[in-house]
Structure formats: structure tokens, C-alpha cells
Amino acid sequence: MARTVVVAGATGLVGGHVARRLCAHAAWSRVVVVGRRPLGWSHPKLVERAAELTSFSAALADLPVTDAVCALGTTHKKAGSKEAFRAVDLDGVITFARAARAAGAERFVLVSAVGASASSPSHYSKVKGLAEDAVASVGFAELTVLRPSVLFGERSEARPLEAAAIRVGRWTGGLMVGPLAPYRGIEAEDVAAAAVGALLRPGSARRVWTYTELMAGREVA
Numbered sequence: 001m002a003r004t005v006v007v008a009g010a011t012g013l014v015g016g017h018v019a020r021r022l023c024a025h026a027a028w029s030r031v032v033v034v035g036r037r038p039l040g041w042s043h044p045k046l047v048e049r050a051a052e053l054t055s056f057s058a059a060l061a062d063l064p065v066t067d068a069v070c071a072l073g074t075t076h077k078k079a080g081s082k083e084a085f086r087a088v089d090l091d092g093v094i095t096f097a098r099a100a101r102a103a104g105a106e107r108f109v110l111v112s113a114v115g116a117s118a119s120s121p122s123h124y125s126k127v128k129g130l131a132e133d134a135v136a137s138v139g140f141a142e143l144t145v146l147r148p149s150v151l152f153g154e155r156s157e158a159r160p161l162e163a164a165a166i167r168v169g170r171w172t173g174g175l176m177v178g179p180l181a182p183y184r185g186i187e188a189e190d191v192a193a194a195a196v197g198a199l200l201r202p203g204s205a206r207r208v209w210t211y212t213e214l215m216a217g218r219e220v221a
Contacts, residue, residue, distance in 0.1 A: 002029040005067040015071030017192030053092035056099035068100035142203035153188035182210035193218035
């Protein structure tokens with residue numbers, strides 16, 4: 001059966017890799033990307049729909065969707081405030097999930113972050129955890145939550161503190177084993193490969209993948 005997948009956050013580091021991998025895979029006949037900015041590249045399967053965080057439903061209204069990937073995310077610094085961060089990483093995620101489900105999506109992959117928990121004292125981790133819980137309540141037959149730690153990869157904007165964390169992560173990755181494994185840094189492309197792999201592997205109402213599961217679950221191109 002022809003499958004249509006919709007992706008939010010495809011102009012970001014992980015989301016960009018996800019969109020390209022989905023376009024290259026034979027399982028999907030159409031890859032729909034929703035967002036504010038154009039991707040800057042094309043593919044015969046690719047359909048781009050302009051959408052704000054509050055207008056995902058309108059962008060998907062006429063599309064039968066089978067699968068969805070949400071790679072929406074920002075930082076407190078880039079967003080400018082806790083409220084603005086929450087508008088993207090919680091409100092935007094919930095709006096997209098509901099729109100995808102209304103369009104028919106049965107499988108959903110959410111790119112979250114290690115340490116996500118609705119009870120976390122960290123605002124970042126708490127918002128991520130609240131988003132996970134909210135998406136779980138939408139009613140997807142299969143939900144896979146990806147919780148990577150520090151992401152390695154080429155970014156479009158300079159982030160000095162993040163760059164420093166990446167350097168440390170690359171140096172210490174081999175030491176992060178056992179209970180520390182979930183905090184091991186990972187290539188953004190590997191997270192994207194895991195997102196595609198999750199859509200292709202039978203799942204459950206909610207499963208969570210950290211570093212070990214992400215590496216094992218990758219769909220190798």
C-alpha cells in the first residue's frame with residue numbers, strides 16, 4: 001500500500017536528514033513537509049506545504065496521511081524566552097500531532113531529548129516530557145519517542161556552547177556505557193535513520209528509544 005508521511009521540523013538538523021531519507025525510501029510514495037521556510041531542495045516525492053505552528057490542520061486538510069515524524073525543536077536562547085520555547089516544543093508539537101492524527105496517521109515518531117520528564121525540575125526537560133505525554137494521549141496506534149543526547153552534525157547557525165558540548169561528547173563518547181549510555185552523543189543522521197526505522201518496524205502505543213535503541217533501530221540506506 002502506498003504510504004504518505006508528513007514531517008514537521010524538516011528545516012532543522014534532524015528533520016532535514018529525515019525528509020531526505022524518507023524521499024529515498026521505496027516505502028513512501030509521498031513525503032509532505034510542513035513548515036514556515038522552504039527546504040531549498042526538491043525531489044519527485046516531496047510536497048512542501050507552508051504552515052505556521054498553529055495552522056498544521058489547514059495544511060493537511062486534503063491529504064490522507066499514514067505516518068508522521070515531528071522534529072520540531074528550538075532552544076531557550078533562540079526562542080528568546082521560556083514562553084516562546086514552550087510555544088514551539090510543546091504547543092507546536094501537540095498541534096502537529098493532532099493534525100497528523102486527524103489526517104489519518106497511525107504511526108508517529110517524536111524527536112524528543114534525553115532526560116525528558118514532565119516532573120523534571122529543568123524547564124527544558126519538563127517541556128519535552130509534557131510534549132511526550134500529550135502526544136501519547138492523541139491516540140496513535142504506534143508512537144515511538146526518540147531521546148537523543150548531544151547531536152553531532154553540521155548546523156546552519158553558530159552555537160558556541162553547543163559546539164563545546166559536542167567536542168566534549170566526541171572525546172568522551174567511548175566512556176559512556178551502561179547507565180550512562182543514554183547520554184552518549186549521537187550523529188543527527190543516525191537519529192534520522194532511527195526515525196525511519198521506527199516507522200518501518202512494528203511498534204506499540206508508546207516506546208522510548210535512547211542511544212542504544214536508536215543505534216539498533218536505524219534503517220540503513
